[in-house]
Amino acid sequence: MIALGSGWPAGIVLLERGWLSANNIVLLPPEPDAPGVVVDTGYVTHAAQTLALVRHALQGRPLARIVNTHLHSDHCGGNAALQNAFGSPVAIPPGEAEAVRHWDLDRLSYRFTGQQCAPFRFDELLHPGSRHTWGGRTWEVHAAPGHDPHAVMLFEPDSGTLISGDALWENGFGVVFPEIEGEQALDEVHASLDLIAALRPRRVIPGHGSAFSQVDAALEKAHRRLAQFRSDPLKHGWYAAKVLVKFHLLEVQREPLSSLRSWMEHTPYFGLIHSRYFGSTPWPQWQEALLSALLEGGAARREGDDIADGDA
Incomplete structure (x- = not known):
């Protein structure tokens, strides 16, 4: 758990998570008993740890709201556990409201990626262009398509703080899944990076990795990666396939090679x-x-007839 310290605005607590989970950000108002808000909730197999971390960050406060930048499994897998524990409403980007309402595993990508997510209900929509007061600060919602067509970012202009989800990391951005499905989504990645540059954030809290303030350098790296994917589409395909297998191995830790091959054959994204x-x-x-x-x-x-996660 990281309180972001000198130069960073008070009341923003980063729960920097390792894979499989995305980072969680807890927004706390200055009043000691006022309710907090959590942005993104990690993967479902880490839900108990997420709940413990959020409880510790809240220090006895209620949890007023659960907010998701997008609905990939590593960003919303703890929603159900937090919702059950705190009774908090959930706010999601509007593009997948019907998919959540009917818990459509295909539209929500979970079947296609071979991943899990515990069903949850949503209560509010994060419309791009809207503003919300969370943690005593006013956050703007901005569309951030590319990695996910329905993703949003959250920007607090007074402090120049951007919660970027997977639209910008310090060393790149997330797999551009719509591109795999045949859409021209690299153009959307470019547009989202241009939007970030136009917002001129002074600090970024990404979906994965440490918070950073060298925003121009991160944007330059992201544009270089985007240019590589444009010039060599196979590089993006190879990257996406390796990420999906690695995520699976992190989840199962170890399994027979025959089972891993079968999982790949039955996971539609590989096809x-x-x-x-x-x-x-x-x-x-x-x-x-x-x-x-x-x-x-x-x-x-x-390991013998098994394949294990290299980091285990």
């Missing part, structure tokens, strides 16, 4: 990645090349 970027390579050879790259890079390791 999309293969057909869009690597269709000239037969599936078995492509799958073998992907697993070999993860093993050689240390992201995975072989």
Whole structure:
């Protein structure tokens, strides 16, 4: 848990999480008993830890609201646990309201990525252009499509603080999933980066990794990565496939190679990645090349007939 200290606005607590979970941000008003707000809630298998961390950050305060920058599994997997524990309303971007209402696993991406998320209900929508007073500060909601078409960012202009989700990290941005599905989403990534530059934030709290204030440098790195994906689309496809396998290995820690191969065959995003970027390579050879790259890079390791997470 990190209270962001000198130069950062008071009342913003960063719960910097390791994968599988996205960072959680707790917004606290100056009044000691006033309710707090949490932005993003991590992955479902980390929900008990998320609940404990949020309770500690709140220091006995109520939790007034749960807010999501977008609804990928690592950002909203703790919603249900927090909602059950605190009875808090949940605010989500409007684009996936119907999918949440009907808990449509395809539209919510969870079946396509082979990931989990505990069902939750939503109570409010975060419309781009709206403003909300959370933690004693007024936050603007800005659309941030690219990584996710429905994602939003939260900007507090007085302190110049941006909660960027996966639209900007210190060293890049998240996989551009709509691009895999055949949309021209790299243009949306570019537009979101331009929006961040126009907002001129002085500090950024990303969905993953440490908070940072070298915003221009981060934007430059993000533009370089975007240019690489434009010039070599296979690089993006390879990156996306490796991220999905690594996320799965982090979740299961270890499983038989045959089970991992079966999981990949039954996880629709791998079929999309293969057909869009690597269709000239037969599936078995492509799958073998992907697993070999993860093993050689240390992201995975072989233990007998099993494949284990390389970081375990």
